[in-house]
Amino acid sequence: MREVLEGSQAVARTVARCRPGVVCAYPISPQTHIVEALSVMARTGELRDCEYVNVESEFSAMSVSIGASAAGSRAYTATASQGLLYMAEAVYNAAGMGLPIVMTVANRAVGAPINIWNDHSDAMAMRDSGWLQLYAADNQEAADLHVIAFAAAEELGIPAMVCMDGFVLTHATDVLELATQEQIDGFLPPYSPTQVLDIDRPTTIGTMAGPESFTETKYLQHLRFLDAADVVEAWSDRFTEAFGREAGGLAVRYDPDTLDRDRSAPPAGAEDLVVVAMGSVIGTLQEAIAPMRAEGLPVRLVGISAYRPFPREALKAALGESRHIVVIDRALELGSGGVLTGCVGRALAGTGSRIHSVVAGLGGRPILEGSLRDVIARALAGEQRGLEFLDLKTGGVPVPPVGATEVAR
């Protein structure tokens, strides 16, 4: 059934249909609509056999999720920005403990300066936390990714973040087709944790590892993470088969001409410039690139859906023979460049690829089709420098009004 829905509502309903046992969250924009909707469903009984817990901080939200997951419940939370960083210690902990919690990150800039609008700097700060990070290109995928996230996380024993751009997706309304309860019940295996606080089979969870075992523990975690790419891809494929639409995956391919998402699209060619991006900017890029293709310009689009694990092989396969890449980055590694660019660069090390880094849309700055076309065109013309801040205003930021400081004193 297709319906008109806000992204947050779509996510909340889909999460509810995944039958979490415990939902725990602390409010932060732009995540609030998701958890508000879940709290209502828990209160009305639409979300059955589920505890909705209002906590006093994101740190506790994640901690409650840890406890709930360890006690045998499918646990869900959502946050953004400062909230994600406030829970950072527990985020790492959940991954280290192998608890398959699913968390929506309504991506938002990290202060200071405080800013409530979208970019990816929050999730990027947690890129090495040991969580899966799945990025939604649009609200349909945002909703669908949660089903895949629960499935993959629980198979792997690795928690998963579903990243959706704050406001741009969370507060945007689209015509969507949500997975129904019956569909999800048929698709998502029931939660059966491999380690659980069971009074009949007691176990100790969360021991201390000394120098004699810490490296090996991390190495095993690394190997497990390598498995994750296959598992995420497999669940994404299964999803496509079950629901008749693509969602998730690793590196996402788009039809060269229609720019529609298409997993059977051919890899890029040697002549192509490939734009690599993730999140909602994909939609803007589809709109920006289509006319360029119509003009005969050799531009292709590849999306990153699974940022963690980073899909090196899938990306290389999608890039094919192309050695000319523009990465649209929504997070900045200060003094270096885009965060995603760094990952792409490492994946393509030794291939002789030229990689342009375009940092765009920080703190909610709109990413305009025209600006994207302009930067792509310049890249094609060989006029684009290594690192560019899209639509950067000259002259920095406005100066406070003259005298205001004096008056305040």
Add this chain to the structure above:
Amino acid sequence: MSTVHIPFLQTGTLAVGGRLLDDAERSVQSQADRPSSLTRGHRACQGCAEALAARWVMDTAVEAADGRLVVANATGCLEVFSTLYPESAWKPPWIHSLFANAAAVATGIASSLHAQGRDDVRVLAQGGDGGTVDIGLAAVSGMFERNDDVLYVCYDNQGYMNTGVQRSSATPPSARTATTPAVGRQPGAPQGTGKSMVKIAMAHEIPYVASATVADLRDLEAKVRTAMSIHGARYLHVLVPCPLGWGSSSSESISLSRAAVQSGIFPVVEARAGELTDVQRIRERMDVEAYLRPQARFAHLFKPGGEDALNRWRALAEANIRRYDLLGGRP
């Protein structure tokens, strides 16, 4: 008081057991087949009262819950000395996550069990004073305020002993720690600092708050049993002498606890819904010196210049005796 009064049988209520007791009167710790929830092979220092208190508390809770108990533990000595992989000294299902979040993890467990319809399984959270009074206070307070079905137990050794004896906000004034050295005009922890977690807990008006020590097993067991008979947020604060951090002999952990109570320094109380309901009276009044002198962390109190701080201790004891009527009307 929820203590069990043992009739006069050579030793009375104060000893762990006694061969003349009826089975019904036996403490959990006196049973040959007690749970020993924290069992041998743990790496606590010699004479660690926290290890002792944890076994006492948990064994009683396990019995009260008919074996259906899940435990969340904060980072700290208790966690480190009990669970160095691949060994665990715990018998019940037990989880350690972080330093500051034991209360929240416990809430998560309780919420999960409730969602699963397993309200018969009880949840206990425990941590040291650092994980409770300092870094974990927000989570503890949140758990209290929501009245989550968790018994939270704080083992208060009055400092960050695991990291090498630094000051916590449970460290008493004038105590020497690695970060409040016994030098300068006011040696040791500054006067006027420190907070009472028992009062903080009471201010939340949760169903049950109590303090206890390892000097009175019967009292401690009775309080755990009382706590386990109630649903909702409950708090138990146990004073646990730390030979390492306090500079006391490993054999003195019980006697120091006794002196803390009998001098009036550590009031042993019970409160329900924010109202003080009972206090343990002083049985044999001791001077604060009986508590302070065996501890190297207070050695400077007994040197020239230490009189002021010593007098402050006496004043504190007097104030407690008045406030809680610890002498029960006796002079």
Add this chain to the structure above:
Amino acid sequence: MSGHDAPPTLGLSTGPATSLSYHTGTWRTERPVYVDLAPPCSLACPSGEDIRSWLGSTQEGEAGFETAWRRIVAANPLPAVMGRICYHPCQAACNRGEVDEEVGINAVERFLGDTALERGWALPVPTASSGRRVLVVGSGPAGLSAAYHLRQRGHDVTVREAAAEPGGMMRYGIPAYRLPRTVLAAEIRRIEATGVRIECGVRVDSLDDAQAEFDAVVLTVGAGVAHHVDIPAGAAAKIVDAIDVLRDVASGNAPLLGRRVAVYGGGNTAMDAARTARRLGASDAVVVYRRTREQMPAHPTELEDAVGEGVRVQWLSTISEVSGPTVTIERMELDESGRPVGTGVFEELDADTVMLAVGQEADLSLLSGVDDVDVRDGVIAVDPGTLMTGRDGVFAAGDASPGSRTATFAIGRGARAAAAVDAWLASRVLPAEPVVREAEASRLNAWYYSDAPKQHRAELEAARRVTGFEEVLAGLDAEHAVFEARRCMSCGSCFECDNCFGMCPDDAIRKLGPGMRYEIDYDYCKGCGICAAECPCGAIDMIPEER
């Protein structure tokens, strides 16, 4: 998939109680060790009773009474008697005195003794006979004890007593208000029931004859002859020996003493005499003693009881002359060494009768002409270990031999003599009494003992006492006896309070079950010392670890 062996979860979860593989016992520098030390009560008990042990049985109530009594009679066959007349040095030594008040051991002993008489519990009868014959001369406490213990060892024992009835000073020296004759007679009958033959009215006057008849002889002839002092006395003066008065009263021939009686002396006999005088109608009984209260040999409770019955004491006084209805008294003072010296100040005291209670001597007429048995300081010299006199096969115990002249000491020495005779008859060396470590009060952790005062025996009113010879002190009932026994702190011996087991932070002590006590698991014990510090009764030593 990469085909590796990564586990499905990464929390490093592990099984419960896996810490057992880590042996913390290697940390130990001192190890706790359970010990059994001698309690001060038993060390102070001249009869050699294992007091802690029989109090322990009594603590169990009805079920333990007979065991408790049997533990007493293993040393002392006269619990009902001694429960009345013993000056209970055990209680003076009792560590509980430092906590609140000493345990009323004596009262519990009497309760057990009386209970045994009521229920007719019998002493053990030896099943095998040694075929050896032993004569015990005298049937006082030393003689009865020696006879009983010899009989328990299978010997054929005969006791010969010069008086008409057995019991010695218990029969003829101690007033009936302290020791009812029926109790004494019953306990003596019970000894006879084990096969001891007691012949009364038979004076032994030849040691050689006795030795010809018996394989060994034990002399327990007592000290029943009054010591005399020379006091100038007028013709009208009535001076009697206190011990004779007591004997006469005991024989049913109460003498007439007059209304005002002065008793000269400061021992227990003086107290008995003064109290007896009151019972015989004296309105005024004054004890004249030349030293101070602190120096008085009478037991403090005897003095208290006497004073409670209206007896007065004239301290630091000697009788210098007795002349009819008055006695001249010289005031004394103590010199630097604490000895009384005359002050030359005299006063008069009204007294119809003066009773002399200045000590007693042994009647050693049996030894006249016997030159190989030494008599020193008025008593028979013996080997301090074997109690054998200078003559082979002749032993001595009780008041006629060196040592304290108390019934309890006599019972202990009687038992020792029995052991010595037994060894001598078998040509064995009597082992020396073992050296034991005392459970001193400083070892105890008195905190754990509940506060409870001694159960005071209901005393008859003083007024009633002086009118007759009813027993002064009432016994404990069963409930109170059990209560009193439970006040025992079991000094130096584990009584299974579970403190060590419950308070071990390392869970390193095992409880072995009722009566089996505990076992320390040295694989895990870190040697913190809490068990030793918190053991109420000091039954754990911390000793340096040997590596």
